[in-house]
Amino acid sequence: MLLCMLSGLLIAGSAIAQSAYSDADAEAARQLVKKRCAKCHGNNGLGVSDDYASLAGQPAEYLLKQLFNFKTGQRRNAKMQAVAEKLTAPEAYIVAEYFSRLRPGFTPSSDELAKAAGRKLYFEGNVDTGVHNCASCHGVYATGGGTVARLAGQNPVYLETQIRRLIDQSRGNDRSMHFINAPLSPTEIRNLVIYLAGEE
Ligand code: HEC
Ligand code: HEC
Incomplete structure (x- = not known):
């Protein structure tokens, strides 16, 4: 009985985890990134030039915190504050998940x-x-x-x-x-x- 209840809970738990970031969310995030982030961070999240942070592979929670910090003005950058201001909380959540799942880049050095x-x-x-x-x-x-x-x-x-x-x-x-x-x-x-x- 207890086992049944536990496995029931686990199944319910994983259903919640999955529904928290669905395929539809991933597609919505991809479109949002294309329209509102790619100009500076690239569709691959690696940044189009040295001026822009690479977001690929950053922990989702870290990205989400930065977006809220820009939104409230605790972290200052005119370009990012303007972007973050327009993001709703659900949008910020899905783009943070999206970028966290992309492959990070790297810049090798021979020094x-x-x-x-x-x-x-x-x-x-x-x-x-x-x-x-x-x-x-x-x-x-x-x-x-x-x-x-x-x-x-x-x-x-x-x-x-x-x-x-x-x-x-x-x-x-x-x-x-x-x-x-x-x-x-x-x-x-x-x-x-x-x-x-x-x-x-
Ligand atoms: C017009 C250019 C521009 C656009 C568009 C843009 N960003 Fe940025 N972003 C920047 C710049 C510049 C920085 C670096 C800010 C700084 O120096 O603190 C940055 C930094 C960030 C950071 C902090 C990264 C870190 O490592 O701390 C996050 C998160 C971020 N951007 C998310 C986004 C998301 C999500 C979008 C789309 C919804 C977006 N940005 C669109 C220019 C842009
Ligand atoms: C006590 C824990 C702690 C230690 C030790 C620490 N960091 Fe951090 N670091 C953080 C946290 C937390 C953040 C995210 C801050 C935020 O929310 O903006 C951060 C952010 C950063 C960032 C900004 C990254 C970005 O994407 O914008 C850099 C760069 C950094 N740390 C470099 C270092 C270096 C270099 C050292 C060692 C000399 C170091 N940190 C030691 C906790 C730490």
Whole structure:
């Protein structure tokens, strides 16, 4: 009896999970992306130039949080605030799911020294200057999760810009990153970016 009830619950649970993002939602998201996002982020979510973030493979929850942060003005960017303002909550939900399921890109580099230094910093931080390691939040493969951003394969120019904005606090939508990035030197930022952009 208990088993029946449990399996009934599980079936009901998976039906809910499936109905939360259906094939029809995926198609609606694809059309929405084509009309309202692709000009800057591409249909593949990789960004049409260095000015635009790569969204492919970012955790859906992280994307959704950013869209709401732009909508409320907690995260500032004129182009994205204008886009986010027009998105309804259900639209934001389906596009976040859509981009999270696309294949991330990556930008390889042959600068082995920079990559090794970036990797070391990512996993160990810098105890001398008080830089926290990044892996404890962003994960061993830098894929993020939940509301923590994916960094692996992100566009290098965008990554560097965001690290600088988190340091000077012009990006103020999440205070957990401020103190963490504060002691990074310009060389450390460069090494981290080369390492992260090249990770698949
Ligand atoms: C006119 C260009 C433009 C359009 C159209 C556009 N974006 Fe953006 N988007 C940007 C720019 C520029 C940034 C980087 C903002 C910054 O520097 O903080 C960005 C950043 C983002 C981010 C944050 C990414 C991260 O890693 O934190 C999300 C999420 C996002 N866009 C979603 C969307 C969605 C969804 C659409 C379509 C509904 C869309 N954008 C349409 C220009 C655009
Ligand atoms: C305590 C947890 C934590 C640690 C440690 C941490 N981060 Fe983050 N990071 C976050 C969270 C949470 C976000 C998303 C912030 C938001 O909502 O805008 C983020 C966002 C970022 C972003 C913006 C990504 C994007 O797509 O716009 C970059 C870049 C970044 N972190 C780099 C780093 C680097 C480099 C390190 C190590 C030196 C680091 N982080 C350490 C939690 C952390």
